[in-house]
Amino acid sequence: MSSEQTTIRATVWQTPTPDGLEVLDDVLIRVVDGEIASIVPAADDPAADDADIELGADEVLVPGFIDLHLHAPQWPQLGTGYDLQLSEWLFEYTFPLEARYEDVEFAQAMWDSMVPTLLANGTTSAVYYGSIHTPATTALAQACIEHGQRAWVGRVAMDHPEGTPGWYRDDSPQIALAATRESIEQIQRLDDPLSLVNPIITPRFIPACTDELLASLGDLAEESGLLVQTHCSEDDWEHHHVIERTGVRDATALDRFGLMRQSTVLAHGGHLNVDDLALIRERGAGVAHCPLSNIYFGNAVFPAKMALDAGVHVGLGTDVAGGPSASILANAAQAIHSARMLEEGVDPELASIDRGRAGSRIDAITGFWLATVGGALVLDQPLGLIEVGRRFDAVSVSLAEIAPSDRGYAAERRFEQLVRLAGQREITGVWVEGQQVVTAST
Numbered sequence: 001m002s003s004e005q006t007t008i009r010a011t012v013w014q015t016p017t018p019d020g021l022e023v024l025d026d027v028l029i030r031v032v033d034g035e036i037a038s039i040v041p042a043a044d045d046p047a048a049d050d051a052d053i054e055l056g057a058d059e060v061l062v063p064g065f066i067d068l069h070l071h072a073p074q075w076p077q078l079g080t081g082y083d084l085q086l087s088e089w090l091f092e093y094t095f096p097l098e099a100r101y102e103d104v105e106f107a108q109a110m111w112d113s114m115v116p117t118l119l120a121n122g123t124t125s126a127v128y129y130g131s132i133h134t135p136a137t138t139a140l141a142q143a144c145i146e147h148g149q150r151a152w153v154g155r156v157a158m159d160h161p162e163g164t165p166g167w168y169r170d171d172s173p174q175i176a177l178a179a180t181r182e183s184i185e186q187i188q189r190l191d192d193p194l195s196l197v198n199p200i201i202t203p204r205f206i207p208a209c210t211d212e213l214l215a216s217l218g219d220l221a222e223e224s225g226l227l228v229q230t231h232c233s234e235d236d237w238e239h240h241h242v243i244e245r246t247g248v249r250d251a252t253a254l255d256r257f258g259l260m261r262q263s264t265v266l267a268h269g270g271h272l273n274v275d276d277l278a279l280i281r282e283r284g285a286g287v288a289h290c291p292l293s294n295i296y297f298g299n300a301v302f303p304a305k306m307a308l309d310a311g312v313h314v315g316l317g318t319d320v321a322g323g324p325s326a327s328i329l330a331n332a333a334q335a336i337h338s339a340r341m342l343e344e345g346v347d348p349e350l351a352s353i354d355r356g357r358a359g360s361r362i363d364a365i366t367g368f369w370l371a372t373v374g375g376a377l378v379l380d381q382p383l384g385l386i387e388v389g390r391r392f393d394a395v396s397v398s399l400a401e402i403a404p405s406d407r408g409y410a411a412e413r414r415f416e417q418l419v420r421l422a423g424q425r426e427i428t429g430v431w432v433e434g435q436q437v438v439t440a441s442t
């Protein structure tokens with residue numbers, strides 16, 4: 001088999017550490033079969049003049065964004081339904097919508113709307129919840145392959161007779177386990193020449209699952225080695241529900257069911273304490289911080305700085321449709337805003353000294369790091385940086401409107417503008433596994 005090569009000439013902006021911006025000025029990147037084979041200064045390589053792709057003067061190349069947590073079937077209600085608290089929102093709006101994915105044609109139409117939109121927002125990797133429907137979930141994995149997005153796709157398991165409605169649940173733990181196995185097999189059998197998609201074990205969250213189901217999915221994770229995703233300490237209701245039912249906190253309960261494993265993706269985590277964070281770190285699991293969703297459903301701000309300082313892997317999630325944006329960059333900006341609000345506090349009746357939590361802020365570099373390297377660390381994948389040996393998942397961003405070079409600002413200042421201001425309009429190209437999957441329409 002002959003190898004496929006591409007060369008890209010660009011200036012790269014990226015964040016190898018949570019506090020460091022790296023600028024690679026005018027480099028030639030050689031990609032072989034999806035992997036970054038070399039990065040050299042363009043001035044040192046005569047081939048730079050004939051690069052396959054050359055970015056414009058006010059464009060930069062950045063690593064692709066990783067969305068660690070979103071619910072694919074909730075795509076149609078993105079931006080609506082934020083008036084209820086989590087448990088009511090699920091029964092009133094969300095479960096009825098998810099139940100519609102029994103209709104695989106409806107599902108297909110949604111996937112063909114959602115996956116290209118996420119790619120156009122720079123999401124090169126996505127960790128998806130599907131619905132309880134195996135055919136719709138397999139169709140989601142197929143859509144990711146066809147549109148060229150790297151993805152982890154999970155059929156949702158949920159069988160609790162009180163935590164789920166009779167018209168949208170697995171009828172028993174055995175049925176949920178068998179359907180999970182069947183979904184995994186179907187996804188693994190798909191023709192996926194670039195190896196873009198993987199199944200992921202997906203117990204919805206403890207309130208929606210019986211103990212028997214949770215334990216059997218823990219056993220399945222051990223047996224298969226597949227990743228696990230679930231929600232953990234999302235809001236007051238869910239957090240306290242788990243304590244009342246199991247007698248322990250969410251993180252500990254998940255651990256006892258065998259679900260707190262290397263690279264388990266724990267969505268939200270706004271109510272985790274220091275002991276929970278220590279356990280998560282010990283197991284090598286990670287948190288999908290979903291700051292926009294948390295505004296509506298979290299009842300608190302996830303203390304991202306505290307989690308990072310505790311050595312926990314943290315990335316970002318849109319939580320479509322708990323969060324009203326499909327953009328990971330918008331969530332990176334919100335993570336910065338939310339952390340600042342946690343630090344300053346929000347209640348003007350309190351004295352400023354009592355109002356916030358000191359030392360909570362994060363800056364634009366950390367926000368961007370969460371969107372890229374942080375997600376790659378949670379998943380333990382060679383992604384998140386444009387670096388030799390990693391996969392070439394990248395996004396080109398136009399700075400012409402938001403941070404043009406002729407205004408006299410240094411790269412560090414213009415990078416902040418990228419993180420806070422760039423949206424789909426600024427994204428001019430997207431590559432996954434070395435393949436260009438989005439081209440600017442201008």
Ligand SMILES: [Zn+2]
Pocket residue numbers: 069071231267319322
């Ligand atoms: Zn969620």
